[in-house]
Amino acid sequence: MLSSVNLASDLGAVWLTFKLATVVTLLLLLIGTPIAWWLARTRSWWKGPVGAVVALPIVLPPTVLGFYLLLLMGPNGVIGQFTLWAGIGLLPFTFGGLVVASVFYSMPFVVQPIQNAFEAMGDKPMEAAATLRASPLDAFFTVAVPLAKPGFLTAAILGFAHTVGEFGVVLMIGGNIPDKTRVVSVQIYDHVEALEYGQAHWLAGGMVVFSFLVLLALYTLNPTGRRK
Amino acid sequence: MSRRIQPLALIALLFTTAAHADEVQIAVAANFTAPAKLIAADFEKATGHKAQLVFGATGKFYAQIKNGAPFEVLLAADDTTPAKLEKEGAAVAGTRFTYATGRLVLWSAKPAVVDDKGEVLKKGGFDHVSIANPKLAPYGAAAVEALTALKLLDAIQPKFVQAENIAQAHQFIATGNALIGFVALSQVMKDGKIGEGSAWIVPANLHQPIKQDAVILDKGKGKPAAEAWLKFLKGDKAKAVIKSFGYEV
Structure with a gap:
């Protein structure tokens, strides 16, 4: 059955996955909010192309994303040459590399709910705030953000859950290093490949329960659908 | 309703062609990809049968075969998986044989990084050492054995x-x-020599021989095309191809 060494390695993978998803979710809320705001309110010609780029990871197989990230972040790639120049070193096989990849990969799941919430809000609340002499930034934080709260909640939950469920990209650029890049999904894959079905079960079963609870929380806590 | 039937019929038709008698479905270990393609082309010319190759990890093939995958022949990356399948009744007894013995190589895509004695392992100057998961892949396990024999495992493993x-x-x-x-x-050998970068062929006495065995699977039992493939694999023409990629036969 489960030896203590294997258990420690499984728990290490669980902790790493949790850490990765948390960092990625926080980063995405920071990066994704201005993008979502811009996409929701702009009339620029660029809205189409930018929206399409943000949504690409929904359509692309993770292997495509992983393959190009491996090339781009490698010593001959644009990102790789930048990180070498900046003294950070190369990103593949590092936790930082997984964070960067996951930010791309989970971007649409965070941007789109926030964008939808901003769009649903319309122009009126911001105009009303402006007539009350609130600065645009003040109005954004005291009017727009509270109104879009359900969107933010959905974005955070989906961004977190989608990063936890990431596999293909990590497999392509992770290098399966314990406590650095060996996340739960990769660990499950290894167990299955090595025919350690018992160990695969408790992790895989855990993922099913976790995913169900996350979605249950999303659908019960978040009343966006019913409000309108 | 009748509209739905047409695409279904088409799909059914596709499956019937795929299961044609003159075709053999072969699961091939990833390291044998290049030679297998060449051998398959020769095989098709020589016998008229068609070889349908699928490439991947041997461990994954095992799980797929045990769960009803349609493979008729397995060219494994090891000798334990075919033996295990035979013992479990998923492969045809008496068809197992070693089609190639693999050689391990320490390789860099850059020239003059790896010297011809593997001293680079002691000297360092690298952040990462790429290795196939030793738990899953025979070449990975052989690399760990070789590093252990060289007393370098503790130094290299963190990388x-x-x-x-x-x-x-x-x-x-x-x-x-x-x-x-x-x-x-086999991955870095082209026309009998190292194609690109720099390499050290790890001496065979530093690890267990990487015997790669082939076997006819349950689904290929009594199929002429499967038997023809195994016979062709043992022939001189196939052997020459296998050797040209650095395997021993």
Whole structure:
């Protein structure tokens, strides 16, 4: 059955996955909010192309994303040459590399709910705030953000859950290093490949329960659908 | 309703053609990809049968075969998986044989990084060593054995980046993300010599021989095309191809 060494390695993978998803979710809320705001309110010609780029990871197989990230972040790639120049070193096989990849990969799941919430809000609340002499930034934080709260909640939950469920990209650029890049999904894959079905079960079963609870929380806590 | 039937009929038609008698479905270990393609082309010319090749990790093939995959022949990366399948009744007894013995190589995509004695392992100057997951891949296990024999495992292990199979281990190095790593000689050999970069062929006495066995699976039992493939694989023409990729036969 489960030896203590294997258990420690499984728990290490669980902790790493949790850490990765948390960092990625926080980063995405920071990066994704201005993008979502811009996409929701702009009339620029660029809205189409930018929206399409943000949504690409929904359509692309993770292997495509992983393959190009491996090339781009490698010593001959644009990102790789930048990180070498900046003294950070190369990103593949590092936790930082997984964070960067996951930010791309989970971007649409965070941007789109926030964008939808901003769009649903319309122009009126911001105009009303402006007539009350609130600065645009003040109005954004005291009017727009509270109104879009359900969107933010959905974005955070989906961004977190989608990063936890990431596999293909990590497999392509992770290098399966314990406590650095060996996340739960990769660990499950290894167990299955090595025919350690018992160990695969408790992790895989855990993922099913976790995913169900996350979605249950999303659908019960978040009343966006019913409000309108 | 009748509209739905047409696409279904088409799909059914597709499956019937795929299961045609003159075709053999072969699961091929990732390290044997290049020679298998060449041998398949020769095989088709010589026999008229068609060889349908699927490439991947041997461990994955095992799980798929046990769960009803349609493969008729397995060219494994090891000798334990075919033996296990035979013992469990999923392969045809008496058809198992070693079609190639693999050689391990320490390789860099850059010239003059790996010297011809493997001293680079002691000297360092690299951040990552790419290796196929030793738990899953025979070439990965052989690399760990060789490093253990050289008393370098403790020094090198923290630098391991593990690939899912030997093809991905090669990819990590080819893209420059790992400066050096352990791959199969067959992956870097072209026309009898190292094609690109620099390499050290790890002496065969540093690890257990990487015997790669082939076997006819349950689904290929009594199929002429499957038997023809195994016979062709034992022939001189196939052997010459296998040798040209650095395997021993």
